[in-house]
Amino acid sequence: xxxxxxxxxxxGEEYAVDFLRRQGYLIAGRNVRLAQGEIDIVAREGEVLxxxxxxxxxxxxxxxxxxxxxxxxxxxxxxxxxxxxxxxxEPPLACRIDxxxxxxxxxGSVRRCTLLRNAVEGHGFSV
Amino acid sequence: xxxxxxxxxxxxxxxxxxYRRIVGLDEVGRGCLAGPVVAAxxxxxxxxxxxxxxxxxVADSKLLAPDxxxxxxEEILARVVAVxxxxxxxxxxxxxxxxxxxxxxxxxxxxALPVPPDYLLVDYFTLPDCPCPQEGVVDGDARCFTIAAASxxxxxxxxxxxxxxxxxxxxxxxxxxxxxxxxxxxxALARLGPSPVHRRSFAPVRALLAPGTGAVRRAGDG
Numbered sequence: 512x513x514x515x516x517x518x519x520x521x522x523g524e525e526y527a528v529d530f531l532r533r534q535g536y537l538i539a540g541r542n543v544r545l546a547q548g549e550i551d552i553v554a555r556e557g558e559v560l561x562x563x564x565x566x567x568x569x570x571x572x573x574x575x576x577x578x579x580x581x582x583x584x585x586x587x588x589x590x591x592x593x594x595x596x597x598x599x600x601e602p603p604l605a606c607r608i609d610x611x612x613x614x615x616x617x618x619g620s621v622r623r624c625t626l627l628r629n630a631v632e633g634h635g636f637s638v
Numbered sequence: 639x640x641x642x643x644x645x646x647x648x649x650x651x652x653x654x655x656x657y658r659r660i661v662g663l664d665e666v667g668r669g670c671l672a673g674p675v676v677a678a679x680x681x682x683x684x685x686x687x688x689x690x691x692x693x694x695x696v697a698d699s700k701l702l703a704p705d706x707x708x709x710x711x712e713e714i715l716a717r718v719v720a721v722x723x724x725x726x727x728x729x730x731x732x733x734x735x736x737x738x739x740x741x742x743x744x745x746x747x748x749x750a751l752p753v754p755p756d757y758l759l760v761d762y763f764t765l766p767d768c769p770c771p772q773e774g775v776v777d778g779d780a781r782c783f784t785i786a787a788a789s790x791x792x793x794x795x796x797x798x799x800x801x802x803x804x805x806x807x808x809x810x811x812x813x814x815x816x817x818x819x820x821x822x823x824x825x826a827l828a829r830l831g832p833s834p835v836h837r838r839s840f841a842p843v844r845a846l847l848a849p850g851t852g853a854v855r856r857a858g859d860g
Binding site: 537538539540541554555599600601 | 727732
């Protein structure tokens with residue numbers, strides 16, 4: 512079960528990377544490991560450094576991918592952003608946290624993919 | 639064939655001025671189609687730098703044969719006080735541009751040093767917000783001993799990394815060409831398509847990508 516969930520997560524990230532590229536994002540890193548956890552995707556849109564969380568759900572029965580981003584997870588993302596920024600050789604002009612929400616049907620196909628810019632506010636670096 | 643070694647002329651002048659932790663910094667792999675840029679920072683003991691040609695043969699890493707380079711790297715690593723290594727990935731190069739990424743690799747190499755330098759010798763560049771005096775030496779990797787030593791270490795480390803990439807992404811020949819755009823590499827690239835470690839912003843790779851999914855070159859990029 513945990514394996515299946517991880518597989519779904521990977522699939523979602525794969526899809527999100529292609530999706531973001533088509534939106535004009537430049538991908539700087541994937542599955543970036545830090546002391547406090549992992550950032551799914553690091554990218555650049557215009558002059559803004561974007562840290563992107565990908566949430567993938569099989570069906571909205573237990574809530575949408577957006578709803579799965581709980582207050583605690585937002586807090587964790589803010590902390591990850593701080594840690595990532597502190598480790599960069601040069602600070603970016605601006606930084607924000609985006610969310611890619613993906614819903615996958617029972618046949619494995621992507622039903623919906625939504626990009627939410629600045630989904631987690633108040634980490635001190637958003638534009 | 640003997641080749642002119644890099645000298646410690648600059649280092650000895652700095653020693654005379656009272657500097658003790660003179661660090662050489664260089665980066666390699668800018669011209670490659672794949673893989674990271676790798677930087678090395680090296681710090682030698684002052685008594686070694688006081689000699690005019692402390693490790694004969696230390697010269698521009700690009701002019702050395704691979705086995706020569708390896709032997710020199712071993713000698714260098716046996717004699718240094720400290721080494722710092724840093725890299726910037728192919729994706730970071732695509733995202734922020736080659737100039738920025740090279741700088742990041744160098745800053746990371748400096749940060750990886752266990753002691754801060756009191757004087758920094760860099761090949762050609764200078765770093766922004768450097769906490770100590772620094773100097774971008776023109777032709778430093780050929781003329782200046784500590785920079786040449788850093789370039790040799792960086793080159794050997796990067797070559798090793800590329801051999802690892804060969805295991806992760808077989809078929810491109812990374813162990814042979816180290817990511818450089820040789821005819822064999824270009825042929826494999828055309829046949830297999832780009833791997834995740836190819837630099838999508840570089841023209842020969844970008845030409846193979848679906849429209850709109852490559853990196854777009856922006857004004858102000860290095």
